[in-house]
Amino acid sequence: MTILVFGKTGQVAMELARAGGDLLCLGRADADLSDPAACAAAIETHKPQAVINAAAWTAVDKAEDHEAEAQVINAGAPAAMARACAALHIPLVHISTDYVFAGTGTAPWATTDPVAPQNAYGRTKLAGEEGVRAAGGTYAILRTSWVVSAHGANFVKTMLRLGAERDRLTIVADQVGGPTPAADIADACLTIAAQLQTDPGKSGTYHLSGGPDVSWADFARAIFDLGGLDCAVEDIPSTSYPTPTARPLNSRLDNAALTDTFGIARPDWRIGLRATLSNLGALK
Numbered sequence: 001m002t003i004l005v006f007g008k009t010g011q012v013a014m015e016l017a018r019a020g021g022d023l024l025c026l027g028r029a030d031a032d033l034s035d036p037a038a039c040a041a042a043i044e045t046h047k048p049q050a051v052i053n054a055a056a057w058t059a060v061d062k063a064e065d066h067e068a069e070a071q072v073i074n075a076g077a078p079a080a081m082a083r084a085c086a087a088l089h090i091p092l093v094h095i096s097t098d099y100v101f102a103g104t105g106t107a108p109w110a111t112t113d114p115v116a117p118q119n120a121y122g123r124t125k126l127a128g129e130e131g132v133r134a135a136g137g138t139y140a141i142l143r144t145s146w147v148v149s150a151h152g153a154n155f156v157k158t159m160l161r162l163g164a165e166r167d168r169l170t171i172v173a174d175q176v177g178g179p180t181p182a183a184d185i186a187d188a189c190l191t192i193a194a195q196l197q198t199d200p201g202k203s204g205t206y207h208l209s210g211g212p213d214v215s216w217a218d219f220a221r222a223i224f225d226l227g228g229l230d231c232a233v234e235d236i237p238s239t240s241y242p243t244p245t246a247r248p249l250n251s252r253l254d255n256a257a258l259t260d261t262f263g264i265a266r267p268d269w270r271i272g273l274r275a276t277l278s279n280l281g282a283l284k
Contacts, residue, residue, distance in 0.1 A: 003193060004048035006031060006039065006081065007055035011149040012095060015186035016054060024048070033057075033073040036080035043084040050193040051085050052093045053078055054186075056128075060099075060121045061244040067120040074124035079131025086137025091196035091203075093189045098145040098177065098209070100126040103248020106176075108213070110254045111143075111205045119245045129205070138200040140192045142185070142258075145209045145251045146219075148272070149182035150279035159220050160282050163229035173217035173235035177251025178209030181272025188264050195262055202261050207253040210269030222270065226277050228284025 007013030008027030017025050031042040033055055043051055057070040078094050085092040099122035100115045117123045129141050148156045162169055188208050196202055217235045224231050255266040277283040
């Protein structure tokens with residue numbers, strides 16, 4: 001199956017490329033998401049059997065001051081992709097985020113729970129979901145959280161750097177979620193795309209996050225333990241580490257619908273973390 005991937009240097013896109021197969025990954029020079037019409041044209045030109053959108057505006061804090069630009073990339077482009085896919089009768093797998101929820105409470109967010117984004121990034125990603133659904137084609141929206149890998153900038157790589165430089169770090173402990181290895185997201189996207197091609201009735205919104213749920217502080221401890229770094233972690237509340245955009249305290253996601261529909265089990269982030277550290281040459 002020929003799959004067109006939007007994204008080339010992002011964490012999930014790079015894992016999709018590593019997975020092999022008949023994939024064509026498009027970078028910004030090939031199809032810039034700030035030009036939705038160009039994204040639609042790329043689909044029409046290549047006529048793939050499925051499309052995966054693994055590209056987005058992910059700079060959460062920067063989106064607050066540049067919401068219009070983020071809206072084009074996170075909402076306008078996916079909507080254009082979805083319309084092009086619908087016209088060609090091919091499935092689209094679109095990656096979204098837990099930020100579409102309010103981030104309150106302690107229960108894992110179900111796919112049927114009300115959405116209530118609390119910042120510009122969440123609002124633009126929700127608008128992207130709405131645009132994909134409105135196109136009327138075959139699709140899967142895959143919400144995920146806390147993406148980590150050996151690629152790009154992410155929490156694991158930051159902790160490895162800081163943990164080697166310092167003997168103590170303060171890490172927020174009241175934000176809880178599921179770290180999700182990019183490799184598991186890539187595998188899920190490929191499985192979903194293949195099944196949607198034969199069964200469009202599986203179209204819908206799904207969640208994928210690594211388990212078990214953990215705080216950032218405890219995730220940091222796991223990184224230091226596997227990396228053999230002697231760095232102590234002190235738990236602090238989010239109020240002691242202010243950011244331009246408040247992060248959700250509850251990023252837990254209920255993966256049941258994904259498992260029931262596509263047979264994709266919730267991944268164990270501890271296995272993915274070990275693989276990531278091994279790829280980075282940091283596993284002790």
